Amino acid sequence: MTTSILASETLAIPRSEHPHPHWQRHEWMNLNGQWSFKFDPNNEGMKALWYSNPEIAYDSMITVPFSWVSPLSGIGCDQQGIGWYRRTVNGQAVDQQTRLFLRFGAVDYSCDVWINGEHVGSHQGGYGSFEFDITPYWAANCENNIVVRAEDFDHAYQARGKQGYGEIRGIWQPVWLEARPETYMKDAKFVTRIDGQVKVTTRIIAHETGSAEFTLQFADHSVVHTEKLQLIAGVNECKLSIDVPNPHLWSPENPYLYEGELQLSGSFGTDTVSTYFGIREIQTARFEDRDYRWITLNGKPIYLNGTLDQSYHKTGFFTYPTDEDMRDEIYLMKRLGLNMVRIHIKPEEPRKLYWADKLGILVMEDMPCFWGNPDDKARASYESEALEVIERDYNHPSIFSWVMFNETWGLKTDAQEASLTSDVQQQSSYLKETQEWVREKYRWAKQLDPTRIVEDNSPCNYDHVESDINTWHFYINGYEQLQAHLNEVVDKTFPGSEFNCICGNVQSDAPLMNSECGNVWGIEGGAGDSDLAWHYRYMMNEFRRHDKLCGFVFTEFRDVTNEFNGYYRLDGSDKDFGYGDFVPGMTIADLHSPDFIVIDAPPCQTVEAGQSVKVPLLGSSFADSYHGHNLKLRWELWYDNLGTRVTAQSGHMSVKWDNFGNTILPSLNITMPGQEAAAILAVSLINEKGEAITRNFITFDVRGGNNTVLFKGEGEFIQIPVGAYTDHNFKHQWDAIQGSKINGAGQGQYVYEVTLPDAADKSMIGEIEIMFEASAKRLLARHVEGTKLNDMGLDLMHGADARVEYNPNTYYMTDEERHPSRVNVLVDGHRIGSFYLPDDPADSRGILSWHYQPIANKLDEAGSYGYLCKASVPGQLAAKLDRNRVFRLELQAEDGGLALYGRNAGRYPLDLLIRYR
Template structure:
């Protein structure tokens, strides 16, 4: 629905679909594609009348609608300043007497337009949509020339948002021509209620006085309404209402849209607009005896599982190459089990918002921030822009919140304005008069759109003024640190509290939620790539422990050029969180279930073999789907017994599932294995039909008291004698680069080479006959980063990083690439006394939640050392003739030789398996 039919002529035009599926007329012409272009570094174009020059005056071509700094524009030159566009074309509206409008999705920043040498109009602002009527200057019988002059000089007063990943310069959203009758509908606002009532405010522009009818036809005629009108010349405001019987409510789970058309009929022609609305109500309410509110959707609590979306594409920058990619963005978020997205410091294109409406994803839409001081010019420019943005996007049912400012950007005065160092991180430059301006903007938005939640400032400096959402940001690593921080915020959140507010303002009962969190900025030395799976799981458990919290925004959806903590890589490829190996079938979506089992315990803890451990549990429910039912809690404690999945303990319990919020459950009592193991407590919540509602887990490092090295009996193998060799105990190595990690529990070799160990087998007094020998170890390939060879180069994360400065991620000390679709293979060859006895393929150099020991033994939570890395269990059995020889000699030289992919060896306190190199003798 609402797509222009594609023909052989249109398929080569970039972004051929209609740009506004929420407001579409049939008679239009797409102006995307090749335009003539030239820069104007000396600002001489107007003086030289370039608006009237022929094609030869333009030095090159550009592909619209892509920013001239982006690769897809065909220019790819990040040059601030002035650019001129020219396009010659013929187009005739489908009916005589039509009014013709030239429409722009967005142009950054100042724009002047001429049609056939006649100045059509000017516009300022980088994000708002605008149009000019060009009826009088248009020649429907012949060629027409459109000239656009754009100017983007990155002034401090410009609302720029976070463009540093790739600048949006010039035309960066679609351009098109549109025909309308003399009387037409300028815009319409739909306000919906869950009882089916729909209130409509329409602006109608009339060419003269007369009678008319405004009719509504939606849901294939299931919803119809007609309003008779008496129009006067010029702009008319019309208020009407109708009721939808048995309304189907819009939500992320059931994103039903009432699609159809508006039709304005009368003496001056017929205007038909294809559009849609969704019936839903956004609010906040107290439940039970609580004195704080939760966010509600359609009158019920909704837990907001969200992500921060920078909307950056590596070829189009902030303009998506295709409509399909915008659709896929929404799909990829929903695939994770997310139900909302915060669009960061900018509005997105209308078509992306359409896909959020169509597929079902709540949207928190930020207003773009400026970077300078909040002087009168900045305020005026900002206010003009936000009026356009909110007016354009008002009808999208997916949008539930407007965010007026982000992290006090553009709100600080004085010499530190625009800085992220020194006192700019405090509140002393956020002056009282600016705070009052923020309050005015909040109240203006509230009056303009009472249907949504308004946030004054998405706060990272504890500086709300007046807001519908009590939010805060944090970037902290470490279980204890996050637990303490979140608990403190929750404890200080109550009506009348001064916490998180500035200027003598205090909290009301606004819903508490986190609006930015992650494990990128909280790591010392920069925003390097590291496994987010481990951190993410315990952070989500901490959030769901607290009844006051009703949502979060994780930073971020995709990696970008200086932050590598996305759910996906920048190109959209997957990262592997490793959850499915811990609990069969588990994905990250399990952590986003509205009905959730909180394991109120550390992500890993050291325990003794055979120990009984009490594990506290909580139920967290923000859906009434299962209320009043009896659910089943199913659990098992399992461990990997050198390649064999072994269950040490298990059980099940019935749970009465009723009521919203967080409540304690009976703790689990689990008995640990009677040997060294990495044990996983896997928990599942099942409904009455036996279907899984959610999954969760924690881990234990079970220590049985056996020596970490030397000779001992292996009780797990029927008393075989085992020699345990520390991985760092090699006699020599032959790698070009070699280093240790995780406090010496892991050794690495770059490229081809070998680690050599001298092995002493049990003497005859300990074991008279050695019949079989097996060598067991944990190993992975070794992806070599620049820091492994050249050393760490820590980079100061100042204001340039917030502008999107590219990161030298491979020099960051915390970088270790999380498991993803890109593989780094190697091969290890086992050599005994110079003779090859076996080879093992190493598929990758992985790091995710399976690397339990590599996380558990990190000495500093925010200064990571190959955290989450782990290997593959390797077993090589020696041929009988070699075992016979070693039975006589009782010692040998063991070499573990790697191919070009390198080699990492994991010891007892690193990786996935609690072992060093084992030589098992039977």
């Protein structure tokens, strides 16, 4: 075979890596990079022979493989319609036994391809991969013109998924040439068992009848098998079974891949394909006397800690800029302790699925939906595309589930016109005949791939028909509301229950799992951009309280353009959840541990100083790593006393850790501090090496009462409510959290009049210290222009501008971006202190700002908190104050503004505090 035809420099080519590492031939040429491009708004290109007329000027250049809408394409125009691509490639001699294929990762939505003016094929469907045999049209030793006409009109029947963040119009996955012998392997499927049996089914396209030899070798030739074949002209199916000795099983914790190659040889030459497989089994099973199933991996229960991935990048949209970006996506998920991702309303790029295989994360892959009525045309286009996707992605060990439909999108009929596009409709009814079609698609997928879990419809309307997994969606804010909802769902889930099913269908014993959750939509007008750390911890805790639940999918992995509920910002930068300030060493990964301590109590309780509190505990185990081991539960009740960390109580106890699922542990009986405090109960599960397996916490608002010391330490205290200022001069000023917090934007000051005890009550005042909690104040658009509520319709779901700074619930969660300020403390005009305020933060550390939210589905600067500031009055000034006993206190903010937190806001239970002695 002549191979120089496919020799190319790859360093300057975008996305130069092989697009399909699960099926890779050595002889290939990447065609990504600069192509000539031209829009065709009047559909004149076909009549004007744009595919063959060299006089036609393509007036732009586009960078393939990026959608013409995305910035990385160089076009950056969100224009529906038709786009033409042209590329010239030098062709060298190809011998008579070589076939040349032009391959496309994906083109949205329909396309036609010409080589040297000759039409070589058409394709419809925006997500599937496809190819054309271009051997008869390829010219040796001269330039070859490749022309692609792509058409995308967002038709109601086309499966397009959720593209509103940035459309994938035209070519949006790599394009490449590939050389093969005339007889070649079309594809192969691997079906594995944990006992080491691997069944391989290979489709072979034979040019003519004859004999051949088929060889597979993997894991550095430790797995080798050769088979003699007799081929007939046309399509041949070769089935064989091998036994892998001492199989190394694939899992998220140990993602071992058997990498190697398949080889077909004969008189036609040799066809070699590099590929891989992972040995693993996905099933569902009952354990002990339960009447419900759990999901199992390799025969053992697995708790699925998952996230919803919109797979959106701000510059490439749904095409990742680099291979490193795709690899890093999986890394960032695993860094959080996640072991699963749901790719939302779209199949993923095969290259990213490779990294899921390689680094180890389970994938729930959605089929893209259409948005019109489920008529014959929509059904046919969906079925064709779903088949392409499942066939292409079949061998990825990371994929454990196919989701055929999402939230009944595209399944409802009798529509009203909506504002998305002229022919996309807002639907209203899920007909019985459509339900039966969904059942048919579920069963079809099960027959096509019996090795995976298949879901009919991932529902938000309780409308399952038939499914291997019983999932549901919810977006609910507020601990009590969330707890009540989960209790109801779990109680109504049992074999034969009509709950979560439609039209007389009933539940089986299928595993119960949440497939979408979060507080992004659980708040009136949307959550905007707000703290998710507080809600997230108690939601994880409540999930693990239920033995019947075996996983969740949190919305979402990254922020996107209209949803800011991500673990990370859109650019991948970190958010600060603040858990480590409650339990040393704790991160969000502690909430995703397969072994977990459930604290069966609210996230914060109001209690009295010195009160005894009983705290119930559960152990939840979805791994057998520590079964039969001697584990300890270590606990500490601590609080911050004006900047000093104080342990009120601590202890440890041995715990039995023997079984999968939930076990009741002994309760903790704790006594609250004898003063005002925001107290934290921190618990850790400790292994025999003294290492923390998992950590958790709850909090208490300890009220001191009239007969209790406010704070420990020498001296007496005066508390002044932060809202009791006598004057301010901020241009923009407002109160929050029921008046417990005051805000001033930009430069300005708050002025207070402080009256010390008179001489009759306190003969001499020798020392005075002023303490308060303060942060910078980030000015949002709503503070200047007013609130603007979003319409929560489909346009917002599809990525319409969320107007986040106008959202009344927005208070930016703490992240890598800082908004600092400085506050100066003046007493009677003398500056006695100056404090740098690093940020205007909001996360789980804002205990009181969360605890005193009056309405669960409306947020008022929730989770916001500040920094403890302590300024001592110098002796000479103190002497003056000892004489006068009244002074003017000014808290002056520089450009970054000032927020002051009172007793029921922030992280410290104090107002403006004057300590004297």
